[in-house]
Amino acid sequence: MNIGMRLRGSWANPAMAGLAIVASWTAELLGSETWGNVFMITAAIIAGLPILKKALSALRVGSIAIDLLVSVAAVGAIIINNYWEAAAVTFLFSFGHALEVRTMNKTRSALSDLIEVAPDVAIVVRDGDQVEVPAFTVKPGETVIIKNGAKAPVDGVVVAGTGALDQASITGESIPAAKGPGDQVFAGTISTGGLLQVEATGVGADTTLAKIITRVEEAAEAKAKTQAFMDRFSQWYTPGIIILALTFGLITGNVTLALTLLVIGCPGALVISIPVAIVAGIGRAAKDGILIKGGEFLENSARIDAVTLDKTGTLTEGRPVLTDVVTMGGSSSEVLRWAAIAEAGSEHPLATPILEAAAAEGLTTPGFPDSTHPVAGKGIIAEESGTRILVGNIALLEQEGLTDLGEASATADRLASEGKTPMIVAVDSRVLGVIAVADQVREEAKAMVDALHRAGVKRVVMLTGDAPLVAHAIAKQIGIDEVRAGLLPEDKLTAIEDLQNEGYTVAMVGDGVNDAPALATADIGVAMGVAGTDVAIETADIALMADDLLKIPEAIGLAKRTVAVMRQNIAIALITVGALLAGVFAGGVTMAIGMLVHEASVLVVIVNAMRLMRRPEKQKATVNKREPVTAVA
Known part of the structure; x- marks a missing residue:
């Protein structure tokens, strides 16, 4: 150079x-x-x-x-x-x-890192040949080849091949993710093995990476309430220093003293103390796959002391599986077979795990029963070759005139108390048994609740439309503080408002689309797993790119650390100015010394803010515990 x-x-x-x-x-x-x-x-x-x-x-x-x-x-x-x-x-x-x-x-290195990972070229299949073209010229629908070590140039869906992609630039995940046909791919991710053929769905400015860069740029410029106050303060403070210097100069006749006061009074460290912390905090969050809408939301997040979460798909996997088949007069295969026959004509989400379990056992069904009659809130009634099948709760069986349901009722209550959804199976007025399905609790759910409590959250509340017995069983398993079950969507809004009326700063965690009203009502709306979801990235106060519950306490902890740094920086700036002014009047602090100390204080607040760019040791340990993904070549 x-x-x-x-x-x-x-x-x-x-x-x-x-x-x-x-x-x-x-x-x-x-x-x-x-x-x-x-x-x-x-x-x-x-x-x-x-x-x-x-x-x-x-x-x-x-x-x-x-x-x-x-x-x-x-x-x-x-x-x-x-x-x-x-x-x-x-x-x-x-x-x-x-x-x-x-x-x-x-x-601002997080933003620079994001820009650097944006790919320049792409290998596209055109007329049967692999052609290298500028990434921005790829058209939606074209097939892009991603080889080992190459960057994904577009958002898309894998149509052929297997491999693994390092998605750290998008989701903050440190372990490469396995990819195969049907899986989503994001521009800027890097292949760590295998060969993928990807159908382009988003190119250029329409990629998730481009949207993240735009969001981080806008967020870094958005002011926190404290920063807005400091800006107003400096507008009055600077003229005040000029008047003070002029007054002392006229009273004492000491021009050098007046000029020194002007230099000493520079509020440079004070003015920069907030924005530098916000930029560092938002940058750190972006590196970890957490998009924060701006300084105001970062500051508000530090005050969160109540977190509300939906159950299905948030605390649980959102993919129910069959867990139990309890017999009462028939074999387990018989119970499962009749249940599968009835559910073959059902649109209920719980029908899928029953049909999958029956198929895994090799139990064939006739396709669809002769007739299907769903009973809202109770279950389903079906007929097949003259046989009447009931699959549902006690209320359904009582409605159909069945008696002597003591054993079935007790079994159903036991299964529900374990966090499962029980369904009694009866054929021609004879109870055969009880089956149960359950949405598996996420592996990291308990660790997330514990981390929230350590981060200063006083109440973690589950909001769900599920049955109270099931909801309470899951809550007990993962340490939830409070459960509100059997809720309609509008009831979730009421629950959030109740917490706000009690003086809590409430965060609502959802998927960014179905929970939109609740996310808007909460003080901070947190959307999970939104990589590739334009609406959630644009509208959520905090958007978590990965579907990772541990990102929630991580975001709150980072917000608290950022606000702490902001306060430290303000204190450093004010103490420096106060000490210098005292030194001027006491003698010994010259104009040059004052400016040197002033500039040193500016650098101190910047370096203090840059500490936010480091990942905390506890967080590093948590990341390192996760199992790596091996690419299939």
């Missing part, structure tokens, strides 16, 4: 001003005070002109910026022949600004 390249951008002015200061000292050592002064004034002009231009630009739009304080102080120092102070103040301010730009760019 040549010297010209090194001096480009924000480093050019402080570099040239620094050389002029060195030339001034050299001239004085050689006995030429005149040339020493000339070089020192030159240094002040080189470093000070950009500062003055920014100050005048701000004044034109009615804003009194920090640059104005430095400009007035530097011009005043030159007028009173204090050339060294003028050069030192402008040089240090310019040098500090260059360091701020460099370190701020580091805090």
Whole structure:
């Protein structure tokens, strides 16, 4: 890298001003005070002109910026022949600004990383040949080839081949995900093995990666409430410092004191303390597959003390399986076969696990029964070759005139208390047995609840339309604090409002589409597993790209750490200004020393914020425990 390249951008002015200061000292050592002064004034002009231009630009739009304080102080120092102070103040301010730009760019590294993973080229199958083309020219519907080590250039669906993709840039997952026909692929992910043929569904700006980049850019610019307050504060603070300096200058007749007060009073660290923390926090979240809508939502998330979650598909896998077949006058195969015959004509979600279990046992069904009559809230009545089949709850059997249901009722209650959904099977008025299906609780559900409590969440509430016995059994298993079962969609809104009325800051966790009203009602709406889901990415306050429950406490913990850093930075800035002002009045703090300490405080708050970019050790340990995925070549 040549010297010209090194001096480009924000480093050019402080570099040239620094050389002029060195030339001034050299001239004085050689006995030429005149040339020493000339070089020192030159240094002040080189470093000070950009500062003055920014100050005048701000004044034109009615804003009194920090640059104005430095400009007035530097011009005043030159007028009173204090050339060294003028050069030192402008040089240090310019040098500090260059360091701020460099370190701020580091805090935005998450966005830079996302942009860097965006692929440039794609291998597309056209007229039977593999052709390398620019990624943005791929058309939806075309087949793209992703080889080992290559980046996925588009969003799409695997149509052939198997492999594994590193999806860290999208979902924050550290372990590659296995991919095969029917699986979704995201642009920017990297193949770690295998060969995939992918049908393009999203290209260019329509890819999930492009939407994430846009969202993170917008979020980094969105202001938190504290930042908005600090901006208003600085609009009054800066003129106040000018008036204070002018007043003391007139009272004491000490121009140097007045100019020093201008420099000391610069609220640079105070102004930058909030935005740098927000940028770092949102950047860290983006690296971990957590999209936060903006500073306000990041700040609000730190106050979350109640989390509400839907059961099905959130706390559970959302894929029920048959768990029990209890016989009462027939073999297990007979019970399952008759249940499958009845459910073959049902549209109920619980029919699928029964039919799958019957098929796995090799039990054949006639396709569809002769007749099917679903009974809302109770079960199903079917007829096949003159045989009447009942599959449902006690209420259904009683409705159909069956008696002596004590054993069936007790078995159904026992299974329900275990978190399962029981269904009694009866044929021609004879109870054959009870079958049960259950939606498997997610492996990480209990760890998520424990982590939420450690993060300061006081109440974790399950909101579900499922039966109370089932809901309470699952809640007990994973440590949920409160259960509200048998809810309709509008009841979930009421439950959230009740918590808010009790003074809680409530987060609602859902899928971003079906739970949209509840997500909107909560103080913070959290949408899970939204990679590839445009609506959820755009509308959720927090969007979790991966379908990972542990991302919820991770997001809340990061928000709390970010707000803590914001408060620390404000304290650092205020203490620095207070100490410097005391030093000025006590004597010993000059204009140059004041500017040096001021710039040092700016860098301290930036470095403090950059701590947020590191992943906490506990979080690293959790990630490292997850089992790797082996690609199938």
